[in-house]
Amino acid sequence: MSLTPPINTPASPTPPGEAAVTEAAEDVHTAHTLADAEPPSDEEILAVEDLTVEFPTDDGAVQAVRGLSYRLRAREVLGIVGESGSGKSVSSMAIMGLLPKSARIRGSIRYRGTELLGLRPKQQRALRGRRIAMIFQDPMTSLNPVRSIGDQLAEAVLAHHLVPRRQALARAREMLDLVGIPQAEKRLRAYPHEFSGGMRQRVMIAMAIINDPDVIIADEPTTALDVTVQAQILEKLLEVKDEVNAAILMITHDLGVIAGMAHRTLVMYAGKPVEVAGTDQVFYEPRMPYTAGLLGSIPALDGDRDARLRPIGGSPPSLIQLPVGCPFSPRCPLATDECRTDEPALAEVGDGHLAACHHHERLAEAEDATAFFRTAEEGR
Ligand SMILES: Nc1ncnc2c1ncn2[C@@H]1O[C@H](COP(=O)(O)OP(=O)(O)O)[C@@H](O)[C@H]1O
Numbered sequence: 107m108s109l110t111p112p113i114n115t116p117a118s119p120t121p122p123g124e125a126a127v128t129e130a131a132e133d134v135h136t137a138h139t140l141a142d143a144e145p146p147s148d149e150e151i152l153a154v155e156d157l158t159v160e161f162p163t164d165d166g167a168v169q170a171v172r173g174l175s176y177r178l179r180a181r182e183v184l185g186i187v188g189e190s191g192s193g194k195s196v197s198s199m200a201i202m203g204l205l206p207k208s209a210r211i212r213g214s215i216r217y218r219g220t221e222l223l224g225l226r227p228k229q230q231r232a233l234r235g236r237r238i239a240m241i242f243q244d245p246m247t248s249l250n251p252v253r254s255i256g257d258q259l260a261e262a263v264l265a266h267h268l269v270p271r272r273q274a275l276a277r278a279r280e281m282l283d284l285v286g287i288p289q290a291e292k293r294l295r296a297y298p299h300e301f302s303g304g305m306r307q308r309v310m311i312a313m314a315i316i317n318d319p320d321v322i323i324a325d326e327p328t329t330a331l332d333v334t335v336q337a338q339i340l341e342k343l344l345e346v347k348d349e350v351n352a353a354i355l356m357i358t359h360d361l362g363v364i365a366g367m368a369h370r371t372l373v374m375y376a377g378k379p380v381e382v383a384g385t386d387q388v389f390y391e392p393r394m395p396y397t398a399g400l401l402g403s404i405p406a407l408d409g410d411r412d413a414r415l416r417p418i419g420g421s422p423p424s425l426i427q428l429p430v431g432c433p434f435s436p437r438c439p440l441a442t443d444e445c446r447t448d449e450p451a452l453a454e455v456g457d458g459h460l461a462a463c464h465h466h467e468r469l470a471e472a473e474d475a476t477a478f479f480r481t482a483e484e485g486r
Pocket residue numbers: 161163168169170188189190191192193194195196197206425
């Protein structure tokens with residue numbers, strides 16, 4: 107149960123009153139890890155189906171997203187991981203209705219059964235920031251430098267609720283408390299530049315949850331922060347998600363960030379999902395070489411902090427002229443002729459485990475799937 111009373115809306119005419127809002131803010135329970143968090147329910151909140159996004163350019167169409175499907179259940183955290191340029195942000199912007207007009211979008215995105223593609227701008231705005239909220243990598247691009255934090259948070263409330271400004275500010279204060287900003291009352295009057303990077307990102311979390319969303323899309327929310335602050339922010343995000351009963355799409359280029367933070371993980375490569383499984387399965391039983399390569403490039407995973415970072419050799423393909431066959435084949439140590447002619451489909455390779463690879467059994471047989479990349483590197 108959410109301890110934060112939903113804000114009073116025209117549809118629910120009983121005002122909770124400031125006293126109730128303040129009281130709830132003091133009575134915060136703490137869920138620091140995913141294991142402590144409320145488990146996901148079976149209720150489907152978001153369903154993305156065969157989403158494709160193309161951008162026409164003078165050189166040809168950029169195929170940014172090429173058939174992405176996933177389902178997000180209530181309170182679930184789904185990690186979406188892939189190198190820069192794999193289509194993570196474009197696919198989340200499609201959910202938010204924030205892609206440029208030039209984008210050619212096909213497929214389906216349903217929120218609680220309602221199709222979002224093709225919604226009129228007014229309907230889209232009613233959803234954005236209310237039912238589905240987004241946290242971006244760089245808070246400075248989302249915050250207005252010349253307006254106080256309190257003003258901006260209150261405005262987020264007033265955009266969706268007919269409540270007195272005083273009540274919107276009380277809600278803003280409550281949210282700052284909730285995300286762990288000390289002296290919330292005083293901080294409401296401060297400006298973004300008076301906050302540290304970590305504190306600004308906390309403000310963005312407050313902004314995301316202020317209207318009690320069902321889905322929070324966190325797009326590289328901690329990439330700009332140092333490692334200790336990153337951990338604090340992610341922990342806070344998991345904690346507050348239960349306060350508002352939200353599901354999270356946790357988007358990152360860093361597989362290390364997902365460990366212990368997501369129930370399931372979807373790995374993207376060149377605009378497509380290439381592996382989808384429970385997060386532990388992805389870490390301990392990867393079935394797609396690209397995932398294994400990403401695992402091998404996380405430095406502290408095996409506890410050996412001196413181990414050299416092993417990024418996957420080569421670079422992602424051009425999205426205008428994709429290679430024939432598996433798009434990972436030019437970089438894959440397991441590639442065979444079949445890989446260079448036929449693109450593998452995403453198929454079930456285990457219980458709740460999907461992978462797109464012709465040779466997934468070879469990974470199943472290997473003691474350490476990341477070793478394929480080490481051997482390939484040593485052979486160079
Ligand atoms: N407006 C645009 N016009 C053309 N190409 C774009 C546009 N927006 C994104 N792209 C391209 O789409 C691909 C996927 O981008 P993106 O989703 O931002 O990747 P990431 O996984 O790093 O978030 C990239 O190759 C990017 O250059």
